[in-house]
Amino acid sequence: MASKRDLILQAAVGMIAQSGVRGLRVEEIAAKAGASTGLIYYHFKDRAGLLRATLDYISDRADRYTAQAIAMAKDAGDSDARSELEQTLLLELQDTDEIRENSTAWGELRASAIFDTDLRERLEGATAAWVAEMAERVALAQEAGQAREGVEPEDVAERLTALVEGLSERWLSGTLGLERARDLLRGAIVAELGPGR
């Protein structure tokens, strides 16, 4: 069974996704988690500490479902580097509760990080890891002849992940439909890697 600490973090992600970092009320989280405000301060020291822990929690959760998606793709036999890359990127543009929640919260925290050094560092690490992981898949795709040569995998990966973030924010803010966002991303992959097979 999930510890109260965990319930609090889950509630925090939910609340951030629902009303943003600014709209996050400690008391509300407590209520949603079936805990008291006192306990939140006991575990996380203060509001900022709670935000930090929440960011870590989101990162972990994202890692987990990414790994899971890749494993599933591998099982389905559809496991070349290029489709793994595509699947992993498209993962962020999906209307699942968990993913929508994660994406929204992630965007919020990213935006907050502009003004908060503490958050910034954590965010930087997570982003760098994501970019590196994607760069590796781009390189693999190149080796397998599934992607145009002559472009730096790091550059492509950085562009595609930044694009995902941009599209994601437009999707979440209702400026862009989900299907269109996914199509655009697929189009970008073609533009960056070439037509593939």
Place this chain on the structure above:
Amino acid sequence: MASKRDLILQAAVGMIAQSGVRGLRVEEIAAKAGASTGLIYYHFKDRAGLLRATLDYISDRADRYTAQAIAMAKDAGDSDARSELEQTLLLELQDTDEIRENSTAWGELRASAIFDTDLRERLEGATAAWVAEMAERVALAQEAGQAREGVEPEDVAERLTALVEGLSERWLSGTLGLERARDLLRGAIVAELGPGR
């Protein structure tokens, strides 16, 4: 001379750029604008109204400097559609006070719009206009043989502008250097439009 109302809006942009929408204090803006809080409520009704007006103010300002940059490019004789497209997009990734301020504030308001229907509508209009303008330049570039055929100008424009937003946010949050962000954008243009002439 600028009206007090204008001074308040200028101060608001500055404050948002400095400490985010979350960090925006009505009293602080009043102080910076040399006005009273009462006046702010007189002009803008409430905090949310101030945010709305600020978003409009930023949009206008962005339109102005974009138009100006294009005019300058035209004067310099460097006026083919493709370089206009490139210049206009790169404009958002520039370390000028005004632009940095505008970009930061824009990003903040975009992020806030996820939770604020009112802001959302205004934002949507501004984004759509930007995308449409870029799409037109893509189409012109295609006609002039400066861009690959067979891709929808709207798609390319939507991707490039979303990418600019993504890169901009990484730049502003310190995750990405400015020069690298600009290089990545140039690379994306090449990937989308082809090598040019």
Place this chain on the structure above:
DNA sequence: GTCTATAGTGAGATAGAC
């Protein structure tokens, strides 16, 4: 680890004079 109760305060908003 967890709760209840409460202290403290920051900041949005309003009233009313000029």
Place this chain on the structure above:
DNA sequence: GTCTATCTCACTATAGAC
């Protein structure tokens, strides 16, 4: 249009019992 004064309250954070 603009200011001063003030009200109010929603939220963070702490103290202390269990």
